[in-house]
Amino acid sequence: MLDRKISVIIIDDHPIVIEGLKSLLNGNPEIDITGTFTTGKEAVLLLKKEYPDIILLDINLPDVNGIDLCREIKTLVPEAKILALSNHTERNIILQMLSNGANGYLLKNISRQELLKAINAVRNGEIYFSSEINEIIAKPTRYELQGIPKLTKREQQVLDLIAEGKTTQEMGDQLNVSPLTIETHRRNLHYKFKVKNAAELIMAATRCKLL
Amino acid sequence: MLDRKISVIIIDDHPIVIEGLKSLLNGNPEIDITGTFTTGKEAVLLLKKEYPDIILLDINLPDVNGIDLCREIKTLVPEAKILALSNHTERNIILQMLSNGANGYLLKNISRQELLKAINAVRNGEIYFSSEINEIIAKPTRYELQGIPKLTKREQQVLDLIAEGKTTQEMGDQLNVSPLTIETHRRNLHYKFKVKNAAELIMAATRCKLL
DNA sequence: TTTTTTCTACTGGTTTTCAGGTATTTTAAA
């Protein structure tokens, strides 16, 4: 490891977070922060020229979705280790980041010690989670286990209108289809969410963040 | 202003944020960070001895609610200016902070320039909001304007059961009252939330965080 | 204690949803 420093780049739109990470890492002589970016585009441009060891990646970016960006970065520089950095504690977001190639997931309340531990872990090819994240992954709720139903465009439209309190008749008028068609979509929504009426449907959809 | 430096204390449970704020403010010779705290209790203890000019206060703290803490701090050191620092963009949280004595509200994506601007503004007795916050305050949504309905115990019970997908009949059995009574409660819920069916009711109640 | 609110229950309606179907056309995938 004494051949060269660990190069780290930071992608986060919050100046506070960038400065904070710099400050937490700067004390360490092995680490060299080679770039900080506030947008996904900027970061991607640099990655076409430079190849960092570690990428600290925020999920909430102004220009692109961090989850998609993760995949893009992994294809661009597959050997770089990506550490997701976020306040999101939703199980499926964490899993999506992993499936898109992240090597670890950290919450923003992380300490200097744990940050360094995480960086070392992913350098050694391990997958690292901060302790809260470990628990979230280990304890899926009933809804998370049953998965998020995949809705068609029409079904999503109908779902949105149901949430607005529209009646089947009104929805038919608005979408220019027969109310009988709307009833079919409604029935399919009930089936997909395993619920038996509109109230329960809205609850289920809300939990799945589909509303 | 040349008599002494502006003393600032920071209350935030994220090391990254504390380091970030320090780093953003340290360059300024007029500012002196006299303390950083990761819990509300620690901060309150210090405030009984020292009186800072500016308090940068996070709303999400592990031990206490930042909104309550704001009031406590304001009673303890009324002359100190409190700048709330948070990612919350919900209108009523912002207003609660103000009503509890905050002198400004900043989002955590703030830049160094704006942070300094905010500190100067509150020092001069102004109330400061970052631009996004200004917009949120200026544009209340329909729900925010109409306020949160006050429900009776029974109504809340019925609402919960509706959210579980229970029918009027089932609710009557479960609460040992006539289904006709449940219908009355249902009707009153619709009236209070200004909605016309169960789906809309669940949406409205969810927005009001009553579910 | 008086007043108000809450909970309860009823009548008599109308409207909407729900749960079975069937079937054609359009769109997307293999």
Add this chain to the structure above:
DNA sequence: TTTAAAATACCTGAAAACCAGTAGAAAAAA
């Protein structure tokens, strides 16, 4: 291009929800 999925449309009967008004008893607040 064949196949599969999605969207469309229609039907019926039963169940549930919704509306509008009334009104007594119990509980809480003034």
